[in-house]
Amino acid sequence: MIMQRRGLLGALAAVLAAGLLKPIAALAAWNKAAFASKSSGDALKSLGTQGTEASNAIVIDAPQIAENGAVVPIEVMSKIAGTTSIAVLVEKNPYPLVAKFDFMEGALPFVKINAKMGETSDVRVVATAGGKHYTATKEIKVTIGGCGG
Amino acid sequence: MAGPMKMRATLTGGYTDVRVLMSHPMATEQQTKGKPHFIQNLTVKVNGKTVLEGEISQAVSRNPVFSFRLQGGTKGDKIEVSWLDNKGDTNKTETAVA
Numbered sequence: 001m002i003m004q005r006r007g008l009l010g011a012l013a014a015v016l017a018a019g020l021l022k023p024i025a026a027l028a029a030w031n032k033a034a035f036a037s038k039s040s041g042d043a044l045k046s047l048g049t050q051g052t053e054a055s056n057a058i059v060i061d062a063p064q065i066a067e068n069g070a071v072v073p074i075e076v077m078s079k080i081a082g083t084t085s086i087a088v089l090v091e092k093n094p095y096p097l098v099a100k101f102d103f104m105e106g107a108l109p110f111v112k113i114n115a116k117m118g119e120t121s122d123v124r125v126v127a128t129a130g131g132k133h134y135t136a137t138k139e140i141k142v143t144i145g146g147c148g149g
Numbered sequence: 150m151a152g153p154m155k156m157r158a159t160l161t162g163g164y165t166d167v168r169v170l171m172s173h174p175m176a177t178e179q180q181t182k183g184k185p186h187f188i189q190n191l192t193v194k195v196n197g198k199t200v201l202e203g204e205i206s207q208a209v210s211r212n213p214v215f216s217f218r219l220q221g222g223t224k225g226d227k228i229e230v231s232w233l234d235n236k237g238d239t240n241k242t243e244t245a246v247a
Binding site for chain 2: 029030031035070071072073075090093094095097098099100101102103104105106107108110111112113114115116117
């Protein structure tokens with residue numbers, strides 16, 4: 001009897017915790033599954049951007065050789081009409097997805113950020129326009145990694 | 150925790166170029182032994198209307214610099230950028246297009 005009651009309490013606590021945690025997660029949209037993915041394929045799956053088509057209308061402006069992996073400037077511009085979203089991934093980082101931007105009316109599909117890169121890697125950009133996904137990559141060589149301490 | 154933010158918005162040919170500098174450690178899992186501290190959400194509003202939303206990870210560099218472009222724009226347009234990190238800290242800054 002005591003064991004049964006304990007089990008019930010545990011189940012109740014689990015339900016309560018799940019119920020309480022949900023509203024916090026809903027406050028700000030942050031795709032935890034995509035950001036926790038350890039391969040860019042999984043990250044893209046979580047973002048719902050599978051079946052990408054290679055495109056040279058995505059311009060990635062970044063140094064060929066980054067001396068300091070802790071600060072690698074990556075500039076991305078999509079020339080695809082109606083681009084609504086751009087995702088930036090560093091393929092060989094522990095968690096490849098670096099950032100994802102959603103553009104609404106009034107913003108141009110352009111973004112520049114500084115990213116950390118653990119080692120030499122391809123940088124992959126996925127742009128979404130009209131429900132289709134386009135991709136482009138650029139290799140950046142890193143001489144000093146920037147992900148460790 | 151939330152350090153100062155700096156923002157500059159300049160009207161150039163046909164678009165407004167905006168640069169934002171945020172003070173944030175952007176500490177990764179490896180650097181903190183499993184307790185990362187980083188900005189997760191960015192929101193850009195122009196004259197009160199959201200035009201750009203970003204989700205970023207711990208792989209963005211410390212004290213992030215974030216640049217974006219707005220279609221057209223006129224002098225005096227109010228731009229507001231805010232961020233929210235994984236510990237619930239938040240900060241925002243506002244500037245007018247120059």
